[in-house]
Amino acid sequence: MKAFRRVSVGNLLFTLFGVVWLIIGCYPVFYILTTSLRSQNGYLLGNPWVPPIHPTFQNYAQVIQSGFLRSFINSAIVSVCTVLLIVVFSLLLSYVVVRTRNRAVQTVFNWFVVGLAIPVQAAIIPVYILITKLGLYDTLLGMILPMVAFALPLSTLILVNFVRDIPNELYEAMGIEGANDFQIVFRLVAPLARPALISVAVYQFVQSWNNFLFPLVLTQSAGVRVLPLAIVQFQGEHTMDVPVTMAAVVFSAIPLFLAYIFGGRYLRQGMLAGFGK
Amino acid sequence: MDELGLLDRARPDLGDGCLVTDRMNLSRLLMMLPAVIFFAAFALIPMCVAVYYSGLNWSGVGSATWVGLQNWKSMLASGELWHSFWLTIALMFWCWVLQNPLGLVIGVFTAxxxxxxxxFGALYFIPLLFSSVAIGVTWSYILSPTFGLMDNLLKALGIGNGFENWLGNPHIALFVIACIISWQYIPFNALLYQSGVRQIPRSLYEAAMIDGAGPLRTFFSITLPQLKYTITTTTVLILTGTLTYFDLIYVVTNGGPGDATQVLAIDMYKQAFTNLNIGAGSVIAVVLAVFGLLLSIITLKFTGFNKMESQMEGA
Incomplete structure (x- = not known):
């Protein structure tokens, strides 16, 4: 009984700590949301700590009118294409790595593992020159190609670890039915590796949606601007109008909130497997 | 002879080639090709090309002249590179100090x-959903000396004059940046620790309870030692992540005030894309790459990749 009470006091303090961190962690997010619903005057005159008395969606209307829809679509195109290519390419490679006993294949895989340590910043200058020479500067495709390349090592590593666990008998069973390599990948490996594939996809979607360096270096015109760049541009144009910039921030994070609400488990798994790189 | 040839063809036919065998064939080569080409063309080869670029006098357009080690000599002599280097080390240090212990405690809490x-754990995760750019913009408003939330709070509490320019003060700007980065990434470290804690065998805690150990004692003699691989993992991730940290600093201070937050990644970007000095920028890029590879090698040496993998699988 005595021990139980001591634990309870400890628990209470620990819970208090949890609440404090909840405030530190979530209050700024709450601030973003409430500020985005303020009028410009309300921001300058009202108390910044409490939600506005007369919330307004005016800021969101302004955000959408100033070209954010275009950026939203650009971000969607880039992220969806990037994720599709990453998933297909790394799935195919991981199947070959797991199922082929060949020195060259293992060497390729080892290079991919080394590739985990390549920082994007170390290669960005030559990538910029290369994309320019390919005539892809200031295009959506020009962003997609290097994003896929830098996501491949991690995605492949995660999938290799997963595909390795598929029992040999299943491959043999399909082999007797006369399936070829491609049929095995798409009819056996892909369905079995579905949780890992979803984790890779959700994680890489967040990564490419929020990517900043590639768009910053590889694009310039408004027609191909993606959301993170649009926010910076927007902030520069509305330095004093905080509520409208906060509305832009919320607007750009909507898909990720939806992804977290409906696929939070996969996102967390993807982050754990992905080490947050 | 003929019989042998038939047999050779008959055996792959049994499983229609490939799959029961573990040999390389044309379709497998085709399967590997997209990933290998993308990775080589846009990651591996560019990294090597950066070494070549570091010996060029070039603005990115027009003709380039090979100047050998000239860029390296002038960069090492100028002091700018060293300044950025030490700032990067300092940022890595602060990020580690802020993120690791707090991430550990929060991870134990959510486990x-x-x-x-x-x-709580689900709510803690929310900052990770925003882009670094969005986080940077938000915090620069919160910390703004005019109408900023932070100064407003401190004034209400009677601390300071209420006009502290958090990001404009060169003495504290880097630390403030580290705090913002940590605010976003502590939940991620907590997530790693949470899964680490959940893998600790329950029997250890039961034994400790029988021995009458209190919660603090249990934490220090069971939880902490059992988490040593997770601690290594988070340490590596924080260090490698901070080494190349760019987005948020670019948005919040762009290296300023003066050059107080001009870490290597910012310095590289400015040299290559603002000053159009591809050679100098590439020198910094190579330094970053070598630094990153060294960190990874040291990690492998101390932990071994298998151990990191086995930690990962439990996730």
Missing amino acids: GAQRHRAV
Whole structure:
């Protein structure tokens, strides 16, 4: 009984700590949301700590009118294409790595593992020159190609670890039915590796949606601007109008909130497997 | 002879080639090709090309002249590179100090079985959903000396004059940046620790309870030692992540005030894309790459990749 009470006091303090961190962690997010619903005057005159008395969606209307829809679509195109290519390419490679006993294949895989340590910043200058020479500067495709390349090592590593666990008998069973390599990948490996594939996809979607360096270096015109760049541009144009910039921030994070609400488990798994790189 | 040839063809036919065997064939080569080409063309080869670029006098357009080690000599002599280097080390240090202990405690907290802790854990995750750019913009408003939330709070509490320019003060700007980065990434470290704690065998805790160990004692003699691989993992991730950290600093201070937050990644970007000095920028890029590879090699040496992998699988 005595021990139980001591634990309870400890628990209470620990819970208090949890609440404090909840405030530190979530209050700024709450601030973003409430500020985005303020009028410009309300921001300058009202108390910044409490939600506005007369919330307004005016800021969101302004955000959408100033070209954010275009950026939203650009971000969607880039992220969806990037994720599709990453998933297909790394799935195919991981199947070959797991199922082929060949020195060259293992060497390729080892290079991919080394590739985990390549920082994007170390290669960005030559990538910029290369994309320019390919005539892809200031295009959506020009962003997609290097994003896929830098996501491949991690995605492949995660999938290799997963595909390795598929029992040999299943491959043999399909082999007797006369399936070829491609049929095995798409009819056996892909369905079995579905949780890992979803984790890779959700994680890489967040990564490419929020990517900043590639768009910053590889694009310039408004027609191909993606959301993170649009926010910076927007902030520069509305330095004093905080509520409208906060509305832009919320607007750009909507898909990720939806992804977290409906696929939070996969996102967390993807982050754990992905080490947050 | 003929019989042998038939047999050779007959055997792959049994499983229609490839799959029961573990040999390389044309379709497998085709399967590997997209990933290998993308990785080589846009990651591996560019990294090597950066070494070549570091010996060029070039603005990115027009003709380039090979100047050998000239860029390296002038960069090492100028002091700018060293300044950025030490700032990067300092940022890595602060990020580690801020993120690791707090991430550990929060991870232990969210690993608890109580229902409310799971809800807290789900809410803690939210900052990770925003882009670094969005986080940077938000915090620069919160910390703004005019109408900023932070100064408003401190004034209400009677601390300071209420006009502290957090990001404009060269003495504290880097630390403030580290705090913002940590605010976003502590939940991620907590997530790693949470899964680490959940893998600790229950029997160890039961034994400790029988021995009458209190919660603090249990934490220091069971939880902490059992988490040593997770601690290594988070340390590596924080260090490698901070080494190349760019987005948020670019948005919040762009290296300023003066050059107080001009870490290597910012310095590289400015040299290559603002000053159009591809050679100098590439020198910094190579330094970053070598630094990153060294960190990874040291990690492998101390932990071994298998151990990191086995930690990962439990996730």
